[in-house]
Amino acid sequence: MTACVTIAVDLDASRRSRALELGADHAVAPDQASEVVARLTGGDGAAVVLDLVGSVPTTSLATQIVMRGGEINVIGVGQGSVEVGYGTIPTDVSVRFPYSGTRPGSARRPGAGPLGPDLGGRPDL
Structure with a gap:
């Protein structure tokens, strides 16, 4: 998938298996995520976190x-939030909620093909 190590986190074991099939390097349950990320990064933490759910x-x-x-991108539109301020998250972390409507030129054109390499559209995770 990418030159970095990807760690998929999901409650559902079948979706973790699917993530591995699609190229994730590791797939873990949420209660294992902190330990696995710490072990794989030497305690540094993840450089980029993509939250595709956005729940609390x-x-x-x-x-x-x-x-x-690092960077947190909350892509999911659940009811979660990220408290920012000294002592709430590591320093120098960027937090993004990237929903701002359609940017010119970013909308998919009809017949433009699949969304990603060999996915044929949105993957069923």
């Missing part, structure tokens, strides 16, 4: 596993 538990987990100077 997932945004909380994101703040626990992100590294100093």
